Amino acid sequence: MWRLYLLFLGFLLAGLNNVTPAETCGEGYGTSQGKCVDINECLEDNECGPNAYCSNTLGSYYCTCKPGFVSSIGQEKFNASYNVTCNDINECLDIKCGPNAYCNNTSGSYFCVCQSGFVASNREEKFKANQKVKCNELECNRLDSGSLSEQIPVALKQILIELKSTCMQKGVTGEEMLQILLEALESFLSKTPLTDTKIITALFEVVEKALPLVGQLLNQSSISQSLPHTRVEMLVQRRPTAPHGPFSLSSNDVQFNSHWETAVGNSYKGFASASLFQYQSLEIPHVRSSDNSDISSTKISADQFKLNSEVATIAVTNPNTMRLERPITLNFSHLQEAVRNITCVFWDSALEGGAWSTQGCSVVQSSTNYTICSCSHLSSFAVLMALYELENVFELQLITWFGLSLSLICLLICILTFWLVRSIQSTRTTIHLHLCISLFIADLIFLVGISQTENKVGCAVVAGLLHFFFLAVFCWMCLEGVQLFRMVVLVFNTTLSRAYLMAAGYGVPALIVIISASVNYRGYGTPRYCWLNLENNFIWSFFGPVCVIIVVNAVFFLITVSKLAQKFNSLNPDLNSLRKIKTFTITAIAQMCVLGTMWIFGCFQFDEGTLIMSYLFTILNSLQGVLVFIMHCLLSKQVRDEYIRFLTCVTTRQKRSYSEFSTNQSSKSQVSKSIQNTGESKI
Known part of the structure; x- marks a missing residue:
């Protein structure tokens, strides 16, 4: 026991005096100032050999091969005493550089290179597979002059030859070309x-x-x-x-x-x-188009x-x-x-x-x-x-101003006629009245605002109003076809509620305009006109409903004409009513043909059509009101009779006024003569 006690006491005293016996330090440790310290084996030259890293640990070390190398024993960590070597890995056996590229192995690494005639998308000569570089063909053959005309100057061909030659040089840059x-x-x-x-x-x-x-x-x-x-x-x-x-x-x-x-x-x-x-x-x-050339317009x-x-x-x-x-x-x-x-x-x-x-x-x-x-x-x-104003623009403007002005006057007469003349009041007259009102407002807006494109918002508003009122014209025209159909089928005694008429005549166009503006409000107004834009087929928000109305009216009119023919063939006692409805039907069909034809030409007009289309559209559009006045007023005997009665009344009043004026003048003359005679007698 006393020996153990002495040994413990010796260790304790050695620790107090910072003295460690050399024989107590283990393998991989050395003494420094009486202490056991780790020996860094990696400081020794070529400890692990070439292409390897040495990593020191407490009391030891280990070797690992550098990236791109693998140990000869297949282990990741090894000791230099094992005589292990680090051999190069051929990455090109597993790595794919992509289409039109090939792989080059190097000591411990690799690089990809584009094949001849191809260029790396990142403009680097060498790249790695993980960089997602693409090798694109350098199409220098695009610079061949064969596709150009043989009559072009030699200088232009020389430019292409020089560019192609430069393009095919290895390492050329875009800046040089x-x-x-x-x-x-x-x-x-x-x-x-x-x-x-x-x-x-x-x-x-x-x-x-x-x-x-x-x-x-x-x-x-x-x-x-x-x-x-x-x-x-x-x-x-x-x-x-x-x-x-x-x-x-x-x-x-x-x-x-x-x-x-x-x-x-x-x-x-x-x-x-x-x-x-x-x-x-x-x-x-x-180049001016020749007369016999088949060139696009x-x-x-x-x-x-x-x-x-x-x-x-x-x-x-x-x-x-x-x-x-x-x-x-x-x-x-x-x-x-x-x-x-x-x-x-x-x-x-x-x-x-x-x-x-x-x-x-x-x-x-x-x-x-x-x-x-x-x-x-x-x-x-x-x-x-x-270089100058487009041909015939002045003539077209003159036709437009004159025709629309005349139409507005005629439509105003129609509105006053259908509104004030009580003897002709009926459901059909109400339809005519609102058709004329819609057409009057549309023509007035067209005349004043169709070319006011400076203010985009104002132009869009004008386009929206034209869209609404022209659709209203066709809706009232469709109601006229419906009314004629009901008159024939229901034997002349039928009316339509005013509320229904207003809902169909103005509600349907308003709904179409609201939906169209919600879908594409930018479609109202173009750089040339305050009308619907032709892009993305937005114009069909107008022509679509118009085509539907024309087809529906055509069906109604065909049925109406068929029924009228049957009634004329039979011995119908109410022949006068039949003749009236026949006249109404012919007038309505003529009206539909005129308005429908006008907008067919209008489709080409707003799409910069030919001069003939421009003239046809301008004439038909500007004279709509005149045609409506002729068809619904002058061709109607009942309306003509009212006009004659009105004119006769006015003429009678004028004659009566003139007669009263003449009578007063003659009485005054007689009085003056009597006074004169009296004076003479007194003399």
Whole structure:
């Protein structure tokens, strides 16, 4: 026991004196200032060997292979004393770099490279598989001049040859190709006058073909360059997922607004580019259509319009831009204040080698200094201004003013007739009265407000009122057909409740207008007229109900005519009533034909139709009131009799007044004569 006690006492004294016997430190520990401390085996050179990491632990250590290597014994951790080596892993056996790419193994790693003729979407020569990089074909063959006309200048073909040669060089950048394009075009535009449409078409095609390739090879995310004859703005997005949302490109004179969904298209290539290429001070003539040419009516003639903006070419990565789901908008600054008609156009190479066309483009908003265009495809665009007022506009306006003024007078006479003449009061007269009231208000609004497009809200209100009152005209016309049908079927003795008439004549149009405005309130008012917008088939909120009413009335009239024919064939004693209803029916059918035909021509008129359609619509529309007055008043014997009675009464009163005036004058004359005679006798 005493020995153990002495040993314990020795350890205690050694601890108090900070002295530890060397023989008490275990393996992997050493002494330092009398203490047992861990030995860091990893400080020794080549402890674990090449391609391995050494990790120290208390009293020991372990080795692990570097990423891309595996131990020869298959264990993750090992000791240097085991003579283990770290061997390279060939990642290319398991990793796939994707289509059009191949894998290169390196010591401890790997990298992917696009095949020859393909370019990485992130513009890096080497990339990893997990970066989701796509190798896209670099279509340098797009720059072949074979698709262009053989008559184009050699200078344009030379530009394509130089661009294609540069494109096929390894490691070329979009910045280099863009510089070559701009310098070549500067030289071309400064020397070559653009008088041939085939040359203009080829010029636009060169730019449209080159810009997507420049965007594919561009290292920068955006670029802007300006030269005396050209200016370019470009945006590029490079990311694993497709970009979305709106974007804008603008120069001093043109602003291009669109969405990245439009630039990408249906298949995302790992990048997307959008370009605005502006030709500064470019004069382009317009080809006049020949008499025997089979050219679309959307072609613009040189003798009618001139350029009033800079020309801009729009190009994106999406190859399918002939019909866009989302239209693009272009804001053009005018070269001079617009004092006449403005038109948005694009260059259509299919029209006799090239010409301006309005197909797919429309004016969204226009002022004296700028125009906003909306187009459903991509190409080269501009704004044209009429050299003079459109042909025959003055004649059409004169017809409109004269005809509508005459119609308003006739309709006012009709309203007074159906309202004040008691002898003709009936359900049918009530229908005529409200038909004339609706047509009177519609014509008055048309005359005053159809062209007041400056105030958008006011124009929309005018369009809504025209929509309502013209629909009311057709609804009252339909009620007339219903009333005639009831008169024939129910043997001449039937009336319709005034409440029902009002609900059908004014309630139905009001309901249609409310629903239409709720669905698309922006459809009321256009840049040209305060009428329904033709886009998205909104015009059918008017023509749809009109077509239904015309079909319903046609059915009623056919049945009515059939019944009348049966009654005339039979020995019906009430022949006079039958003849009256026959006259009423013929008049109503004539009225429906006139009004229906007018709006068939009106459909073409508001869609910028031909001159013949414009004249037909103007004449029929302006003389509606006159025709209604003739059909419902002058052709009605009962109304004519009332007019004759009224005129006779007025004439009788005038004669009586004249007679009384003459009698008074003669009596005065006689008195003066008697006085004179009396005076003479006295003398």
